[in-house]
Amino acid sequence: MTGFESFVGVNPWTALFTFCNLLITFAVLKKFLFQPVRQMIDDRQKEVDQMYAQAAQAQQAAQTLEAEYKGRLQNIHDEQDALLREATARARQREEEIVQAARDEAQGLRAAAEADIAQARKKAVHDLKDEIGGIAVEIASKVVEREIRETDHQALIDSFIQNVGDAS
Amino acid sequence: MTGPKIYGVIPLFGGIPITQTAVSSFVVMLLLCTAGVLLGYGLQKRPSRRQALVEKGVSMLYGLVEDTMGKHNAYWAPYIGALFLSSICGTYIGMTGILRSTTADLSTTATWAVMTSFLCWGCSIRANGFLGWLKGFTEPVAVMTPMNLVSEIAQPISMAFRHFGNIAGGGVLTSLLYSALAAASSMVLGLIGKSVVISALLLAAGVLLLAAGLRGCRRALACKIAGAVCAATGALALLGLTGVPYLEVGVPGILSLYFDVFSGGVQALVFSLLTMVYVGSACPPPEET
Numbered sequence: 001m002t003g004f005e006s007f008v009g010v011n012p013w014t015a016l017f018t019f020c021n022l023l024i025t026f027a028v029l030k031k032f033l034f035q036p037v038r039q040m041i042d043d044r045q046k047e048v049d050q051m052y053a054q055a056a057q058a059q060q061a062a063q064t065l066e067a068e069y070k071g072r073l074q075n076i077h078d079e080q081d082a083l084l085r086e087a088t089a090r091a092r093q094r095e096e097e098i099v100q101a102a103r104d105e106a107q108g109l110r111a112a113a114e115a116d117i118a119q120a121r122k123k124a125v126h127d128l129k130d131e132i133g134g135i136a137v138e139i140a141s142k143v144v145e146r147e148i149r150e151t152d153h154q155a156l157i158d159s160f161i162q163n164v165g166d167a168s
Numbered sequence: 169m170t171g172p173k174i175y176g177v178i179p180l181f182g183g184i185p186i187t188q189t190a191v192s193s194f195v196v197m198l199l200l201c202t203a204g205v206l207l208g209y210g211l212q213k214r215p216s217r218r219q220a221l222v223e224k225g226v227s228m229l230y231g232l233v234e235d236t237m238g239k240h241n242a243y244w245a246p247y248i249g250a251l252f253l254s255s256i257c258g259t260y261i262g263m264t265g266i267l268r269s270t271t272a273d274l275s276t277t278a279t280w281a282v283m284t285s286f287l288c289w290g291c292s293i294r295a296n297g298f299l300g301w302l303k304g305f306t307e308p309v310a311v312m313t314p315m316n317l318v319s320e321i322a323q324p325i326s327m328a329f330r331h332f333g334n335i336a337g338g339g340v341l342t343s344l345l346y347s348a349l350a351a352a353s354s355m356v357l358g359l360i361g362k363s364v365v366i367s368a369l370l371l372a373a374g375v376l377l378l379a380a381g382l383r384g385c386r387r388a389l390a391c392k393i394a395g396a397v398c399a400a401t402g403a404l405a406l407l408g409l410t411g412v413p414y415l416e417v418g419v420p421g422i423l424s425l426y427f428d429v430f431s432g433g434v435q436a437l438v439f440s441l442l443t444m445v446y447v448g449s450a451c452p453p454p455e456e457t
Contacts, residue, residue: 005171005187005273007336014172014275017190021197022280025254028201030246033208037226040211040219047213 129161136160172268189273196257196270200250236441237448244447247287251280252440259335259432263424271435272339277331281324284443291450327442334435338427345420350413357412360405371402 005011136157172188207222215223226249233245255271262269270276292301305316360367378395381388400414 003174005174005185005189007171008274008332009171010278011185011187011189011273011275013184014187014190014193014273015279018193018270018276018279019283021193022250022254022283025197025200025204026247026250029204029250029253032201033204033222034226034229034246034249036208036211037223038230040213041223041227044213 132161133157172273187273187275188268189270189275192258192261192267192270193276195267196254196261200253200257233444236444237451238453240453241448241451244444244451248440248444251443252436255280255331255436255439256432259428259436262335262339263428269335269339269432271331271432272336274328274332277439278324278328280331280439280443281327284327284446285320285324287443288446288450291447295450295452323446327439331435331439334431338431342420342423342427345423346413346416349415349419353413353415356401356415357405360401364406367402367405369402370398371406374399374402 137153140153175186175188175191178184178186207218211219229249229252230242230245233248234242237244258270258276259272260269261267262272289301292304296304305320306313307316360370374395374397376395377391378399381391381393381395404412404414
């Protein structure tokens with residue numbers, strides 16, 4: 001049987017079909033379109049949020065590390081400076097000690113040398129005196145043609161030598 | 169005007185008529201389900217262009233529902249989306265010419281409107297309890313009870329008839345226009361066909377106008393249209409084909425843009441919005457604890 005429904009009217013069977021169709025459409029769209037898409041958007045949002053949080057955290061950590069390393073570097077610099085200063089001071093002190101020691105040693109050496117010289121001189125003068133005395137006696141004996149006894153004229157010789165020594 | 173065609177009757181339960189509306193409704197459901205499954209298939213974290221569009225649409229739907237009904241009612245979005253898509257596709261399927269718009273049948277819109285009402289009542293009962301829901305009719309004063317009852321009954325009726333009336337009215341106007349244009353063309357052809365000279369002159373003028381329009385004079389489009397109409401009139405009159413409703417070409421298409429495309433979209437939106445508003449007001453935001 002074919003025919004037409006009335007233009008304005010409600011057919012209960014059509015209404016039932018429409019109801020079922022809307023419910024099916026709703027269920028299928030919800031299950032296969034809206035929920036998965038929504039889930040995907042939420043997941044992505046979550047992931048993005050997480051990434052941003054991680055990035056912020058990483059930045060925070062990096063800044064902390066940077067501050068820490070800067071501090072450490074500063075400490076190292078300070079330490080280095082202190083070490084250098086100490087080393088310089090120690091070196092200067094050591095230098096002074098060495099110089100002082102060298103000076104002292106030189107002083108000692110000089111004093112010893114001077115003493116030696118003085119002694120040698122004294123000895124030389126002594127030797128010379130004796131020799132000159134001998135020579136003088138010889139010359140004198142030659143001059144006077146006679147034996148001059150050294151012991152007899154000791155006083156004369158001595159005064160002579162004394163004069164010679166003073167003159168030299 | 170007639171309603172939807174009855175294709176046949178299933179001899180069960182005293183005869184189940186298979187109407188055009190029921191068939192269209194099944195077709196729409198199948199189309200929407202297929203499209204939904206295809207569009208929701210193979211989602212990835214890094215979206216393709218198709219997925220980006222789908223996500224945009226779904227986000228817009230959720231945004232609209234959250235704006236209208238509040239954040240706590242976002243779970244209504246799938247129902248609203250299914251209703252909106254069923255409505256708009258049910259209207260647009262009438263443009264195929266084979267099937268009839270499901271929304272041009274009061275059975276469909278009334279069903280949807282009653283569903284909206286039942287959802288409202290269900291939400292109200294869930295929120296306030298059965299007695300609380302009944303008590304709601306006596307507010308703000310007991311005298312208002314009949315008014316409240318009437319408005320509660322009038323709400324689905326007005327929704328159903330608004331949607332049905334707009335779509336069916338568009339269809340009625342379109343068919344009226346078709347018959348008017350057919351009458352006009354047979355009248356014009358009958359008048360001009362009486363004289364061969366006038367027909368030939370009209371044909372010649374039409375060809376000239378058409379040629380001018382094609383060469384690109386001023387108002388080329390108007391020249392082309394007028395030329396084509398005149399030439400067709402002359403030719404048909406000369407051939408004596410007075411029964412050809414040639415004036416039906418063109419004008420109904422432009423009107424269909426309004427009555428089917430625009431009106432269908434607007435009515436689907438209005439129906440969904442009203443459902444959102446009614447159900448949203450029946451589901452108040454949860455009490456702040």
